[in-house]
Ligand SMILES: Nc1ncnc2c1ncn2[C@@H]1O[C@H](COP(=O)(O)OP(=O)(O)OP(=O)(O)O)[C@@H](O)[C@H]1O
């Protein structure tokens with residue numbers, strides 16, 4: 722692709738458990754960006770949140786990572802990033818995006834300070850080696866559903882300067898969700914309107930309201946989640962008695 726700009730899509734969330742929609746988000750976003758922009762999406766990354774995020778019912782990061790690995794077996798270009806889970810504390814999303822941008826920069830441009838580079842290249846990061854073949858810049862952009870974008874307005878949840886950096890410096894790709902209206906949401910926010918060019922709204926016409934909450938509920942009740950979640954993930958959940966499945 723000539724004149725294209727390389728992009729890595731990074732999705733942050735609980736993935737508790739990973740659903741098929743989490744995987745599909747990446748496909749929809751990549752298709753859309755290839756059709757409507759000169760972005761060449763070269764990799765996708767899923768960054769599960771730290772255990773200390775403390776959300777009710779959050780299973781251990783090690784289990785969420787295992788489930789993501791199994792789910793991503795069917796993807797040739799989306800990978801798990803364990804970095805957030807390896808920190809001592811929960812990491813704000815802006816810092817997670819910044820870390821991955823610096824990681825990519827260290828490989829593409831070799832211009833990051835040596836300590837940072839050493840820490841970063843320790844983890845198994847096969848997807849990075851693909852990027853090293855060229856010095857064309859790579860931007861890391863946050864990939865999320867419209868509910869995450871709309872959570873920017875929840876009082877006290879996000880720092881203003883982090884929102885500014887996420888939309889101003891990095892950019893966001895937002896997948897619409899039933900009941901959300903990201904266009905209206907952007908219109909109502911001065912900062913989002915100012916950086917509108919950096920916010921790509923991807924309309925998912927084939928609406929699919931699977932969520933991890935609904936999957937956990939179904940599992941708890943002994944109901945089938947087949948075709949909502951990868952079979953290998955379902956097997957893992959039952960084998961490890963996650964989400965109260967041991968009662969079944
Ligand atoms: N059905 C969906 N459509 C669009 N985006 C989605 C969908 N499900 C999840 N996402 C997005 O995936 C990312 C990670 O999501 P998260 O782990 O919070 O999943 P979730 O299914 O919303 O979880 P929970 O129900 O536990 O809150 C978020 O950006 C979220 O908006």
Ligand SMILES: O=C(O)c1ccc[n+]([C@@H]2O[C@H](COP(=O)([O-])O)[C@@H](O)[C@H]2O)c1
Pocket residue numbers: 733734735736769770774776812813814815869878879880883
């Ligand atoms: O950076 C922040 O200030 C911030 C505030 C709230 C949530 N987040 C991130 O948003 C994601 C939300 O995931 P979830 O499962 O609660 O929908 C998760 O990755 C959090 O780390 C981030």
